[in-house]
Amino acid sequence: MTVLIPSYEPDARLIGLIHQLIEVDTPHIVIVDDGSGDDYRSIFATAKQLGCTVLTHEHNMGKGRALKTGFQYIKKLGRRDGVICADSDGQHLPADIMRIADAVDKLPHHIVLGSRQFTGEVPLRSRFGNTATRKIYKFTTGSAIHDTQTGLRGFSNDMLDWLCSIPGDRFEYEMNMLLKARSAGYRLKEIPIETVYLEENKSSHFRPLADSIAVYLPILKFSGASLLSAAIDYGMLLLIHLLTTNLLLAVVGARVCSSLVNYTMNRRFVFTDEGQSQVRRSMPKYFALVLLILTLNYGLMYGLNEVAHIPLLISKLITEGVLFLFSYWTQRKFVYHETTNKKPADC
Known part of the structure; x- marks a missing residue:
């Protein structure tokens, strides 16, 4: 050794x-x-x-x-x-x-x-x-x-x-x-x-302060990308619905915008060293999941907001809470699962 x-x-x-x-x-x-x-x-x-x-x-x-x-x-x-x-x-x-x-x-x-x-x-x-x-x-x-x-x-x-x-x-x-x-x-x-x-x-x-910040920075970037995407999703949902009163258009438009931001942020600032082969593998699976979540998201939102007449913001919070664990588990299991394909790099 x-x-x-x-x-x-x-x-x-x-x-x-x-x-x-x-x-x-x-x-x-x-x-x-x-x-x-x-x-x-x-x-x-x-x-x-x-x-x-x-x-x-x-x-x-x-x-x-x-x-x-x-x-x-x-x-x-x-x-x-x-x-x-x-x-x-x-x-x-x-x-x-x-x-x-x-x-x-x-x-x-x-x-x-x-x-x-x-x-x-x-x-x-x-x-x-x-x-x-x-x-x-x-x-x-x-x-x-x-x-x-x-x-x-x-x-x-x-x-x-x-x-x-x-x-x-x-x-x-x-x-x-x-x-x-x-x-x-x-x-x-x-x-x-x-x-x-x-x-x-x-x-x-x-160094307790400087090195703690450096250690936690990757985690903060990872979490920050998710929080920013969530904020965009909520903001776009309310804006599009206010302008069009069309729930389907609002849900789809918001999710498209937030998912593009989330994937781009993770690629450029969180997982900056992934090669193109990793992008080709993860991107189709990521956006296939986005489509599935989008379908489930709209179904739940429609039931809560249009049928049960629950306010849009509250409906959104309930829907995201219900789908969060499913989305997270699916990403870990299928989108970013372990693979033995590795790209060599120079020091």
């Missing part, structure tokens, strides 16, 4: 981790010095003496960029074994790293996540951050992941092209990876690991 360790201003725990890995296995270890500076050269020199490959950024570029530098290097080597990413601060035990490596060998086309269980004494900021991100991720995607922020992740070698194509240079890169995995044809598998926090996690370089 290859162990990839992005590292910024490490301490002796990095050397300790290397010794422990060598004791349990003979992995190929690649370390990316993310602009740590002269004060840390001795640590990286020791890592080289222990047989590690050390790649260096002249300036700090962020964890995401460090990971992609490592992926690019491993890809050029032409190795065919799995790649395990681990942090340099002692949070990931060698036994857990080996368990992730074993899972990668058995689960092709999976991102294997070392899932911390957050038992015992966990720093408040770490517990709160992970809980918030987990709930927001589930609300946005409909998928439950226990540990969305884990740095212990495993990948099969054929995923390197895709990993290099994911946007993001800092901590948001790892969230983007989770958000884009399904559309790229990869599944997520969590393997429970030990939760290790040393010195209240003081060694973490996570």
Whole structure:
């Protein structure tokens, strides 16, 4: 296996981790010095003496960029074994790293996540951050992941092209990876690991405000596209109905406008790295679903507004509530379902 360790201003725990890995296995270890500076050269020199490959950024570029530098290097080597990413601060035990490596060998086309269980004494900021991100991720995607922020992740070698194509240079890169995995044809598998926090996690370089915004930005964009489309749908429905008093025309016109905006927003701002082949696969299914939902939407709206004489806005709210779960389930199951077709990309 290859162990990839992005590292910024490490301490002796990095050397300790290397010794422990060598004791349990003979992995190929690649370390990316993310602009740590002269004060840390001795640590990286020791890592080289222990047989590690050390790649260096002249300036700090962020964890995401460090990971992609490592992926690019491993890809050029032409190795065919799995790649395990681990942090340099002692949070990931060698036994857990080996368990992730074993899972990668058995689960092709999976991102294997070392899932911390957050038992015992966990720093408040770490517990709160992970809980918030987990709930927001589930609300946005409909998928439950226990540990969305884990740095212990495993990948099969054929995923390197895709990993290099994911946007993001800092901590948001790892969230983007989770958000884009399904559309790229990869599944997520969590393997429970030990939760290790040393010195209240003081060694973490996570910036609570700036990096939290960056991590949540992909989720906010994903949710924002849906909210904007919903607002357009409501606004166009009321406007067209006011001008024409024709319910069918209002429902169809509003849904056409909102669906075009939603699909375009997702393609351009949320899932910006999808290739043309992905568009060709998803677009017909997406608009076939739009047509089905449109038919159901009009039927319910007609029954509520025209037959039961319920005000238009209230009828719209009831209709959207009834169809929401069906629409969401259908999109996850048929429109953006997992596929093994992947488009290579350069780092």
